Amino acid sequence: MRILQSSIAFLGLFFIGTGVPGAADAAAAPAAGVSTAALTVDQLYQPLTQRDPLKEATVYTDEHGPKAKGAVADITKTTFSVYNLSLAGITEYARSKEAMxxxxxxxxxxxxxxxxLLDSxxxxLPGVSGVIKGKxxxxxxxxxKLHQLTLHQKE
Structure with a gap:
């Protein structure tokens, strides 16, 4: 074991002295010339919009805008009727079913x-319950009062 360590140390000194490229030569070699200038973060990342992600969005159709919360709640309270609903789909899980x-x-x-019946x-929604049977x-x-909806039925 001692002989192996000494021979490895000797070979390492030998290769450094003979000019075999290694770590010693890499440190002494001059730096390669840079053909292009370094880019800044602003030059690399150019987002499509300049919106601050930490501020609330104020887009008209956004749910988080200042006017959207009251508007959605008012529409739901005034015009909601079970008879206006249409069945978009039914999802069946291992233990339950959900209807959209x-x-x-x-x-x-x-x-x-x-x-x-849950909203988005x-x-x-108070006063409304339901059952899913097949389609x-x-x-x-x-x-x-009962209202029956069937999947893929034009109303």
Whole structure:
């Protein structure tokens, strides 16, 4: 073991002395000339928009804008009707089913999950419950009126 260590040290000194390119030559070699100038971050990254991502967006259709929250809530409260809904799709999981419902008048999306009708914010709509049976959804209002929707049926 001792002989191996001494022979490795000797060979290392030998190669450095004979001019074999290695770590010693790399440190002594002059730096290569740079053909292009270094780019700054502003030159490399040019985003499509100059919006600050930490500020709230103020786009008209954005849900997080200052006017959108009140507008969406008012539309839902005033014009919501179970009879305006149409069935967009049914998803079947291992233990449950979910139905996606849309309201063409307001453009709002609703989900029927575990017998409860939820809006796009996952808040339950009071007074509405439902059942998913095969390709049909049966919605029941507070006054026990039923509304039946069938998947792929033109209304």
């Amino acid at each position: 419902l849309t309201d063409p008048t307001t453009g709002a999306f609703y989900t029927l999950k575990a017998g409860r 914010k996952k808040k339950q 049909q959804v049966i919605l029941m209002t507070e006054d026990k």
